[in-house]
Amino acid sequence: MSRTDRMPSDLSRTGPVERDIEQAITALKKGAYLLKYGRRGKPKFCPFRLSNDESVLIWFSGKEEKHLKLSHVSRIITGQRTPIFQRYPRLEKEYQSFSLIYNDRSLDLICKDKDEADVWFSGLKSIDIPQPSSKIENRVKEIVQITFAFIVHMKVLLKMSG
Structure with missing residues (x-):
């Protein structure tokens, strides 16, 4: 209620x-x-x-x-x-x-x-x-997620090459 x-x-x-x-x-x-x-x-x-x-x-x-x-x-x-x-x-x-x-x-x-x-x-x-999310906030979240995924991927590549 x-x-x-x-x-x-x-x-x-x-x-x-x-x-x-x-x-x-x-x-x-x-x-x-x-x-x-x-x-x-x-x-x-x-x-x-x-x-x-x-x-x-x-x-x-x-x-x-x-x-x-x-x-x-x-x-x-x-x-x-x-x-x-x-x-x-x-x-x-x-x-x-x-x-x-x-x-x-x-x-x-x-x-x-x-x-x-x-x-x-x-x-x-x-x-x-x-609190509706703005398009900018959504875009920033998306960029942060992509950046994080890229960093994780680079760490994996560095471990494989090292």
């Missing part, structure tokens, strides 16, 4: 870690105001929430709805390590900050406190985000 199929009464049959994750996902679906650092302008508070199917992060910037498909996210990092964060560093909020890295970009956010940041970070990390 998947997480989305589970009823609230089923939470009593899961362990404490699973319960914490379920509660985190529920909190993400309800949403929160997070401080968003953009590429232009000063950071601003925006309402963020997770879609019901857990595949999209949704927020409003002004009156415009924005969204990020979680399948595009390659990693989630804590702290203020991106160039965007470096424009307006808030070192006292380091432990309340995280970034979603996608396509050569980042969505940089600060939560109201460490507890809220832990909920968002653990909730987002728990979602099974498919």
Whole structure:
């Protein structure tokens, strides 16, 4: 049974870690105001929430709805390590900050406190985000396999000739 199929009464049959994750996902679906650092302008508070199917992060910037498909996210990092964060560093909020890295970009956010940041970070990390392999990654893997096979073959030839 998947997480989305589970009823609230089923939470009593899961362990404490699973319960914490379920509660985190529920909190993400309800949403929160997070401080968003953009590429232009000063950071601003925006309402963020997770879609019901857990595949999209949704927020409003002004009156415009924005969204990020979680399948595009390659990693989630804590702290203020991106160039965007470096424009307006808030070192006292380091432990309340995280970034979603996608396509050569980042969505940089600060939560109201460490507890809220832990909920968002653990909730987002728990979602099974498919990581489709790119053509380049597949080509690199293929080259590595060919190179390895060549090296093994050369070792065999050297042993036979030596």
